[in-house]
Amino acid sequence: MVNGVERPLDLLNQSKGKEVMVQLKSGKEFSGTLLAFDIHINVVLDNAKEMEEGEVKKSIGLTFLRGDTIIFISPSGGK
Amino acid sequence: MVNGVERPLDLLNQSKGKEVMVQLKSGKEFSGTLLAFDIHINVVLDNAKEMEEGEVKKSIGLTFLRGDTIIFISPSGGK
Amino acid sequence: MVNGVERPLDLLNQSKGKEVMVQLKSGKEFSGTLLAFDIHINVVLDNAKEMEEGEVKKSIGLTFLRGDTIIFISPSGGK
Amino acid sequence: MVNGVERPLDLLNQSKGKEVMVQLKSGKEFSGTLLAFDIHINVVLDNAKEMEEGEVKKSIGLTFLRGDTIIFISPSGGK
Amino acid sequence: MVNGVERPLDLLNQSKGKEVMVQLKSGKEFSGTLLAFDIHINVVLDNAKEMEEGEVKKSIGLTFLRGDTIIFISPSGGK
Amino acid sequence: MVNGVERPLDLLNQSKGKEVMVQLKSGKEFSGTLLAFDIHINVVLDNAKEMEEGEVKKSIGLTFLRGDTIIFISPSGGK
Amino acid sequence: MVNGVERPLDLLNQSKGKEVMVQLKSGKEFSGTLLAFDIHINVVLDNAKEMEEGEVKKSIGLTFLRGDTIIFISPSGGK
Numbered sequence: 185m186v187n188g189v190e191r192p193l194d195l196l197n198q199s200k201g202k203e204v205m206v207q208l209k210s211g212k213e214f215s216g217t218l219l220a221f222d223i224h225i226n227v228v229l230d231n232a233k234e235m236e237e238g239e240v241k242k243s244i245g246l247t248f249l250r251g252d253t254i255i256f257i258s259p260s261g262g263k
Numbered sequence: 264m265v266n267g268v269e270r271p272l273d274l275l276n277q278s279k280g281k282e283v284m285v286q287l288k289s290g291k292e293f294s295g296t297l298l299a300f301d302i303h304i305n306v307v308l309d310n311a312k313e314m315e316e317g318e319v320k321k322s323i324g325l326t327f328l329r330g331d332t333i334i335f336i337s338p339s340g341g342k
Numbered sequence: 343m344v345n346g347v348e349r350p351l352d353l354l355n356q357s358k359g360k361e362v363m364v365q366l367k368s369g370k371e372f373s374g375t376l377l378a379f380d381i382h383i384n385v386v387l388d389n390a391k392e393m394e395e396g397e398v399k400k401s402i403g404l405t406f407l408r409g410d411t412i413i414f415i416s417p418s419g420g421k
Numbered sequence: 422m423v424n425g426v427e428r429p430l431d432l433l434n435q436s437k438g439k440e441v442m443v444q445l446k447s448g449k450e451f452s453g454t455l456l457a458f459d460i461h462i463n464v465v466l467d468n469a470k471e472m473e474e475g476e477v478k479k480s481i482g483l484t485f486l487r488g489d490t491i492i493f494i495s496p497s498g499g500k
Numbered sequence: 501m502v503n504g505v506e507r508p509l510d511l512l513n514q515s516k517g518k519e520v521m522v523q524l525k526s527g528k529e530f531s532g533t534l535l536a537f538d539i540h541i542n543v544v545l546d547n548a549k550e551m552e553e554g555e556v557k558k559s560i561g562l563t564f565l566r567g568d569t570i571i572f573i574s575p576s577g578g579k
Numbered sequence: 580m581v582n583g584v585e586r587p588l589d590l591l592n593q594s595k596g597k598e599v600m601v602q603l604k605s606g607k608e609f610s611g612t613l614l615a616f617d618i619h620i621n622v623v624l625d626n627a628k629e630m631e632e633g634e635v636k637k638s639i640g641l642t643f644l645r646g647d648t649i650i651f652i653s654p655s656g657g658k
Numbered sequence: 659m660v661n662g663v664e665r666p667l668d669l670l671n672q673s674k675g676k677e678v679m680v681q682l683k684s685g686k687e688f689s690g691t692l693l694a695f696d697i698h699i700n701v702v703l704d705n706a707k708e709m710e711e712g713e714v715k716k717s718i719g720l721t722f723l724r725g726d727t728i729i730f731i732s733p734s735g736g737k
Contacts, residue, residue, distance in 0.1 A: 189377045192384040195406050205402075208334065209368070209411065210288070219268045225384070225408055226271040226304070232337070244284075245339030248274050250304055253288065253334045255366065255411045258390070260403030287492065289446070298426045305429040305462070311495070323442075324497030327432050329462055332446065332492045347535045350542040353564050363560075367526070367569065383542070383566055413524065413569045416548070418561030445650065447604070456584045463587040463620070469653070481600075482655030485590050487620055490604065490650045505693045508700040511722050521718075525684070525727065541700070541724055571682065571727045574706070576719030603729065605683070614663045621666040621699070627732070639679075640734030643669050645699055648683065648729045 196221045199259040204229070207255045214244070218257075225251030275300045278338040283308070286334045293323070297336075304330030354379045357417035362387070365413045372402070376415070383409030433458045436496040441466070444492045451481070455494075462488030512537045515575035520545070523571045530560070534573070541567030591616045594654040599624070602650045609639070613652070620646030670695045673733035678703070681729045688718070692731070699725030 189195050199218050206214045206229070213236070216229030232244040268274050278297050285293045285306070292315070295308030311323040347353050357376050364372045364387070371394070374387030390402040426432050436455050443451045443466070450473070453466030469481040505511050515534050522530045522543070529552070532545030548560040584590050594613050601609045601624070608631070611624030627639040663669050673692050680688045680701070687710070690703030706718040 189386050192378050192380050192386045192406055194378065195386045195404065210290075210334065211368075220271050220273065222271050228268050228271045228274045232335075244335070244337050246274065247335045247337035247339070248271055249335045250330070250333050251408070252331070252410070254408050255368065256390075256402070256405045256407045258402050258405035260405070289448075289492065299429050299431065301429050307426050307429045307432045311493075323493070323495050325432065326493045326495035326497070327429055328493045329488070329491050331489070347544050350536050350538050350544050350564055352536065353544045353562065369526075409566070410568070412566050413526065414548075414560070414563045414565045416560050416563035418563070447606075447650065457587050457589065459587050465584050465587050465590045469651075481651070481653050483590065484651050484653035484655070485587055486651045487646070487649050489647070505702050508694050508696050508702050508722055510694065511702045511720065527684075567724070568726070570724050571684065572706075572718070572721045572723045574718050574721035576721070605685075605729065615666050615668065617666050623663050623666050623669045627730075639730070639732050641669065642730050642732035642734070643666055644730045645725070645728050647726070 193221070193223070195259065196225075196227075196257065199257070202259050205235070205258045205260075206249065207258075208249075208253050209255055210253065214247075214249070216244075216247070218259075222251070225254055225257075227251070227254070227257070272300070272302070274338065275304075275306075275336065278336070281338050284314070284337045284339075285328065286337075287328075287332050288334055289332065293326075293328070295323075295326070297338075301330070304333055304336075306330070306333070306336070351379070351381070353417065354383075354385075354415065357415070360417050363393070363416045363418075364407065365416075366407075366411050367413055368411065372405075372407070374402075374405070376417075380409075383412055383415075385409070385412070385415070430458070430460070432496065433462075433464075433494065436494070439496050442472070442495045442497075443486065444495075445486075445490050446492055447490065451484075451486070453481075453484070455496075459488070462491055462494075464488070464491070464494070509537070509539070511575065512541075512543075512573065515573070518575050521551070521574045521576075522565065523574075524565075524569050525571055526569065530563075530565070532560075532563070534575075538567070541570055541573075543567070543570070543573070588616070588618070590654065591620075591622075591652065594652070597654050600630070600653045600655075601644065602653075603644075603648050604650055605648065609642075609644070611639075611642070613654075617646070620649055620652075622646070622649070622652070667695070667697070669733065670699075670701075670731065673731070676733050679709070679732045679734075680723065681732075682723075682727050683729055684727065688721075688723070690718075690721070692733075696725070699728055699731075701725070701728070701731070 216232035219228040221227045232247045234242040295311035298307040300306045311326045313321040374390035377386040379385045390405045392400040453469035456465040458464045469484045471479040532548035535544040537543045548563045550558040611627035614623040616622045627642045629637040690706035693702040695701045706721045708716040
């Protein structure tokens with residue numbers, strides 16, 4: 185079920201192309217498809233949406249998120 | 264549509280010369296044409312405009328933005 | 343009882359596969375099974391749950407937590 | 422018009438000897454002549470003036486500004 | 501009395517196995533037995549207790565504390 | 580008038596032995612004679628005085644100031 | 659009087675074994691005898707006392723202070 189997660193970045197690698205939930209230090213949450221990440225945890229999300237209480241607050245579309253603003257990235261989408 | 268984004272900086276590279284929306288940690292948002300970026304995510308925007316609720320609040324013109332102040336950069340302009 | 347903890351990361355290594363409590367700088371607390379960590383203290387938790395006053399507030403599931411958001415990680419689960 | 426800005430620091434290099442507007446993370450704004458900068462975005466301004474709502478609030482004169490306090494540097498002076 | 505403290509980490513080394521008081525940037529204080537530390541000042545405490553006004557507020561047990569959250573570590577326990 | 584400032588640290592070098600005004604991120608301002616600095620912008624001031632509205636609030640004397648707390652250093656003393 | 663301070667750390671070196679006043683980013687002030695320091699400005703104070711308005715608020719004793727929490731270190735003790 186959670187095979188192959190030897191290092192934290194392995195989870196991000198397995199999550200490429202999948203829907204993820206990203207929570208930021210500012211308290212904001214974004215959902216979107218994880219397209220890319222790097223060792224700084226900079227990520228690119230496609231179809232990014234700012235979420236609030238499980239509802240879409242704003243559509244952002246394709247976006248680059250700077251790694252040092254991120255608290256967590258969850259491929260299970262907060263479920 | 265989102266071809267060639269292997270690493271996060273690939274998206275910034277593809278966005279050169281295009282209109283982007285930049286959100287800062289301070290909460291401010293800038294739109295402008297992305298002219299240049301580096302690995303620190305320092306960017307140069309041309310015709311930068313500070314935005315508020317989708318309206319132009321202030322025109323800044325050509326500007327250098329320090330990377331560590333940035334939350335996200337979206338080539339889709341928040342749409 | 344606490345054998346083999348020569349360096350701080352030894353404790354994280356011994357805690358792999360076990361339930362841990364993670365407290366963040368934001369004040370939030372997460373419990374979950376520690377699957378992986380790296381030298382930046384980035385961690386992956388399985389079955390992560392946001393906790394409040396010892397109660398489950400929200401289930402997050404499998405998640406990547408960025409190391410620089412963490413205050414402490416306790417394998418004894420706050421007990 | 423914006424020739425030769427391949428990298429963000431190129432804009433700072435082209436702005437040497439010109440009037441720039443510098444906005445700080447603290448919210449303060451300084452205008453002055455850009456004399457020097459380095460890769461940390463530390464800058465030296467001559468005839469620096471703290472600005473508020475487009476008015477000179479305080480004259481600082483020759484000054485060294487630490488790079489990690491800066492949000493943006495605009496050679497177009499906010500116009 | 502304070503022999504052998506040539507460098508700051510020497511004090512932490514001498515404090516291994518002893519009760520220490522740790523104050524965090526968040527204002528919280530933890531007491532516990534110092535088991536391990538590294539150059540980032542990440543530490544492992546055994547029998548960690550969150551303290552408030554000299555009283556035990558909460559028992560945490562064995563815990564890993566991230567170094568960048570720490571203000572001071574005192575082997576004299578605040579006495 | 581401002582000869583020889585090729586790099587930001589050149590200004591600090593020229594200011595050695597002179598009165599400088601230092602503004603901190605905390606909002607505090609110190610005046611004093613600049614004795615030394617390093618690449619982290621750590622500085623030593625002699626006869627340091629905490630200033631408030633142009634008045635001496637407190638005399639600190641000889642002091643080491645950590646670089647990452649500094650916004651600006653002005654040899655013109657805010658005049 | 660202030661001989662031999664070529665670099666900022668020279669002042670800390672000259673202050674070893676002497677009483678110093680340390681002000682933290684949190685606003686707190688500690689006085690104590692400087693026993694050791696390193697390039698991160700981590701310091702060890704002996705007989706450390708938390709000070710408030712020139713009065714001893716709390717005795718801490720021997721303590722390790724993490725460098726990134728420090729604003730200034732003054733061997734003249736704020737006098």
